[in-house]
Amino acid sequence: MVEAAALGIDLGTSGVRAAVLDARGNVLAVEGARFAALGAADAPAVWWQALADTLGTLRARLPLDGVRSVTVDGTSGTLVAIDQAGSVIGPASMYHARAADAAVLARIDDLAPPDSPARGAGSPLARAVDMARRPGVRAILHQADWIAGRLRGRFGATDANNALKTGADPDALAWPDWVGGAGLAPGLLPAIHLPGTPLGPVGAEAAALGLPPGAVVHAGTTDGCASFLATGADRAGDAVTALGSTLVVKLLSDVKVDAAAYGIYSHRIGGRYLVGGASNTGGAVLLALFGADRLAALTAALRPDRPTGLEYYPLLRPGERFPVSDPAFPPRLEPRPADDGVFFQGVLEGMAMIEATGYARLEQLGATTLRSVRTVGGGAANAGWTALRQARIGVPFLPSVSEDACVGAARLGLFGGLSEGKAA
Ligand code: ADP
CATH class of the missing domain: 3.30.420.40 (ATPase, nucleotide binding domain)
Known part of the structure; x- marks a missing residue:
């Protein structure tokens, strides 16, 4: 044994x-x-x-x-x-x-x-x-x-x-x-x-x-x-996106980044820094727009190979901290297509854009270049969204060892x- x-x-x-x-x-x-x-x-x-x-x-x-x-x-x-x-x-x-x-x-x-x-x-x-x-x-x-x-x-x-x-x-x-x-x-x-x-x-x-x-x-x-470490991410450039009620990105970096305006600070882990930022977008916006019962059906209908071009910035109310810092930052959820499936995909594309911009922002502030992404939280199981995100972010997406802190x-x-x- x-x-x-x-x-x-x-x-x-x-x-x-x-x-x-x-x-x-x-x-x-x-x-x-x-x-x-x-x-x-x-x-x-x-x-x-x-x-x-x-x-x-x-x-x-x-x-x-x-x-x-x-x-x-x-x-x-x-x-x-x-x-x-x-x-x-x-x-x-x-x-x-x-x-x-x-x-x-x-x-x-x-x-x-x-x-x-x-x-x-x-x-x-x-x-x-x-x-x-x-x-x-x-x-x-x-x-x-x-x-x-x-x-x-x-x-x-x-x-x-x-x-x-x-x-x-x-x-x-x-x-x-x-x-x-x-x-x-x-x-x-x-x-x-x-x-x-x-x-x-x-x-x-x-x-x-x-x-x-x-x-x-x-x-x-x-x-x-601990939640980051649970995934098995352990090299500089390894990142974890948490798709829960909010969207949180964390990147293991050789360089420390502290930027209070964006709510970014660095934790020390094993000779490196864990740099993170949290956007107000995320699963809570999906629940408010579509309701928990419809997420599975809408997910099954996603067409990641057909981008909607809607360019949303999905928020429940004005105000964003990261990757833009602006207490009055407006949500962008229009025009709303008649087809809710297209609307859902547009919202997920907007979140993928925010995630990609978040990693780019960390890099711009001096963090190590992104080399991989692992995903945790309720949105991680959405394969269509994963495909959209991977296309947008352009680095390998890796499985997590565990989601348990x-x-x-x-x-x-x-x-x-x-x-x-x-x-x-
Ligand atoms: P938290 O711990 O932050 O509350 P969870 O990690 O439990 O969040 O994830 C819950 C979120 O997952 C909900 O806000 C919900 O919108 C989202 N979610 C659930 N199913 C799906 C799905 N199929 N596609 C995208 N998001 C989903």
């Missing part, structure tokens, strides 16, 4: 998923548990219970004795406050929350570099300053740090990806002085490690969940980066960064 070698744990917005991989990166099992069945999604104790349940299910399927690396990804921007003894103080501050203190936001606005991802109304740094005022708080952690810390039996470590929007300098792996100036004592923040770095062996709580004593917890990453987390620990040809 092939032995388990790596465990990856994903803390998502609705639950926990965990993957077990063998030493070559093959997926042996994936299991999960939802928060809703256990309690509030902002209660760290609920996350831990969901993890315990998930590991229980995995253990019933296969032995975990061979697990050597344990790596956790979490929702980017979700924070936990703990006291001296490591106990949680209050609810988590969730990724979508807004910062309560306008004065703190104004200070960050003054102090942070112009392209800093720590800016904005939802700034995790501003929320961390709020949380640090709770009585007894001795440390602020990201969701993944807290889970990884409990598995190790010691808190105080984070990774450069989770720390990015909290104000970390990902190149120096340090908290810049201006973070303190914004109101957060540097001693409250965890030490920053490169994603995938071995941190130390698992502790007693992990052993109680069935993890072997020899397993080492590795520095984790965000759910977004937990698989990406496991690969990160297993390969210590990018797999770079080491995978099966």
Whole structure:
């Protein structure tokens, strides 16, 4: 029997998923548990219970004795406050929350570099300053740090990806002085490690969940980066397009790109940078225009060999961030042909144009030239759309190893960064 070698744990917005991989990166099992069945999604104790349940299910399927690396990804921007003894103080501050203190936001606005991802109304740094005022708080952690810390039996470590929007300098792996100036004592923040770095062996709580004593917890990453890594993309120029409610492109680059005006910033992964941008177009526009029930029939009628020439820019309302940055950017969905099949194809062609322009924009801003695209999300199964996109983008489209972020987390620990040809 092939032995388990790596465990990856994903803390998502609705639950926990965990993957077990063998030493070559093959997926042996994936299991999960939802928060809703256990309690509030902002209660760290609920996350831990969901993890315990998930590991229980995995253990019933296969032995975990061979697990050597344990790596956790979490929702980017979700924070936990703990006291001296490591106990949680209050609810988590969730990724979508807004910062309560306008004065703190104004200070960050003054102090942070112009392209800093720590800016904005939802700034995790501003929320961390709020949380640090709770009585007894001795440390602020990201969701993944807290889970990884409990598995190790010691808190105080984070990774450069989770720390990015909290104000970390990902190149120096340090908290810049201006973070303190914004109101957060540097001693409250965890030490920053490169994603995938071995941190130390698992502790007693992990052993109680069935993890072997020899397993080492590795520095984790965000759910977004883990989803990218899950696909198997691992070379400079490899990209992943997510066709979900919105259209998101991510490109592995040798060069860092930060452009706040476009909502673009760079995560460090395995000696490279993961550069991404999100358009407001995507599946939510398709649902609004056509309805979920009609997508399958319309998809079957696509004629990628017959372009409509409609040149739409499909948006639900004015405003776009990437690949054009303009809060008043108008949707373009006219003229509307009588035939809905032609209309649907025109909308997908417009989205393919936005995707192609997005990759071109990243390259224009200095990122490595695109060499391949993998696709994830609800739109990935649409073969006609894939054909339209491939014709427009003009690089090879490759299959994904997995769409499960937990698989990406496991690969990160297993390969210590990018797999770079080491995978099966
Ligand atoms: P998210 O997690 O962002 O909500 P998913 O990855 O689950 O999104 O994908 C859901 C989206 O997939 C929906 O918005 C829907 O429009 C889109 N979708 C579903 N089927 C098709 C199809 N046949 N062609 C194009 N898009 C589709």
